[in-house]
Amino acid sequence: MRKVPDNRAWWLVLPVLLLVALSALVPLMTVVNYSVQDIFGPGNAYFVGTEWFRDVLRDERLQESLLRQFGFSAAVLAIEIPLGIGVALMMPRSGVKASLCLILLAIPLLIPWNVVGTIWQIFARGDIGLFGWGLNELGLDYNYTGNPMDAWLTVLLMDVWHWTPLVALLCYSGLRAIPDAFYQAAEIDRASRWAVFRYIQLPRLRNVLVIAVLLRFMDSFMIYTEPFVLTGGGPGSSTTFLSQTLTTLAVGQFDLGRAAAFSLVYFLIVLLVSWLFFTAITHMDRDR
């Protein structure tokens, strides 16, 4: 769209700016403030410079949960993106069935996150849950509260259950935007199913896939509530992700300086990865 240069448009943006500044900049400044001070009480704070940051970066517990976090996010993306595309390709194109699919797919997205945790807590239990009971009946020794590997896989499965529908809905909307003429042309050329996907559908899905990957990366990297309810981070610390480590530090131990420095490092990692991904995509565009 042709846009008119007009700086008076600032007046229309001003309310958003003020509101978001109140709820983002003020807290962010507080965090920065804490991260460079050692606070013993009101009016009793000392400037300590980058000490907290060095401290946090050397902390082995944090390094471990950071590694776990990257592993989890990578697994989430590796499963949910292909599965979401697959589901979108299988969905009916139009009619009542399509509406029904959309509504049913959206259900997991609309459940409060701790209820998602509760559902899986019940569902995966060996004694009263269908899933845990079923696995045990099949002869597998499955116990998500005792075995770290089982716990990790259960959290992953829960996330796949919870968020694959989002990827599927995004891809579905991308597929619907492809004009029928493209498919007709492919049919005339006797293109194989794979060729249709590779050369018509996939390129057209590019934009929504960028959104899907970004959203899924950001949200899986910030995951807190679901594993907290399901496993409480255990057994041991096998499912303790970054958010939970941070929350324990800030609210549980009230270790303000360290928690603030950790918060900033955390935020910067998310920003950095998103920015790298974004820049890579833009460069690919330019090369074409």
Next chain:
Amino acid sequence: MRKESRSRGIGITIFIVLLLTPIYWLVNMSFKTNREILSGLTLWPREFTLDNYVVIFTDPSWYSGYINSMIYVLMNMAITLTVALPAAYAFSRYRFLGDKHLFFWLLSNRMAPPAVFLLPFFQLYSSIGLFDTHIAVALAHCLFNVPLAVWILEGFMSGVPREYDEMAYIDGYSFPRFFVKIFMPMIGSGIGVTAFFIFMFSWVELLLARTLTSVDAQPIAAIMTRTIGASGIDWGVLAAAGVLTILPGVLVVWFVRNHVARGFALGRV
């Protein structure tokens, strides 16, 4: 071609059945007595009971949670739409100093882990006397909902040609009147979709909502976690409470079902 469409139908059916199994289990459990839940696995309730739901609808400490959640979600929707509509209009129609930077700065707020903002939010709202009020949660949720709303609305607004705006000015409409009377009805479905996403993200968020409330404005999700800590878990009531948190979302998605997919496709990155 015929064979392929059948296998696709089977594939999607399997996926949806798997997707709904955990929910079926939750609903199934909500109609059982605790005795039956703990005594063994049954695929449907043998002793069908509505007691679990009765508990929730008669105990104020349960049902007030739903009311609290509803209040702050609606407040958040009102605030977000009020500020996001003019801003999205500005982004879709005008070029102005720093517009691109501002847009990305807004989006970057969507990337901030809520855990980072937990403590400062708590202190900020305590110091201005808003702790444990609905408006505090509504304002805090603006952090991630306003950027999202601006993003989606901008996509829908860019689909409306400028000529409509110019025609309205020639007809003597003032800007506010044009915006409310002509422009907003034209992007009605866009507003609906945006409202759906605002509702969804505010409804499912727990971390901030729980931190900013203690008694008077406590959301239903927090009440559920508290009950888990009580003496023994009342699985039946917990399952019933879970089922009731799903229903509002299903109602909302029903209204916007035909537009949801479009909302995603239009957003620019």
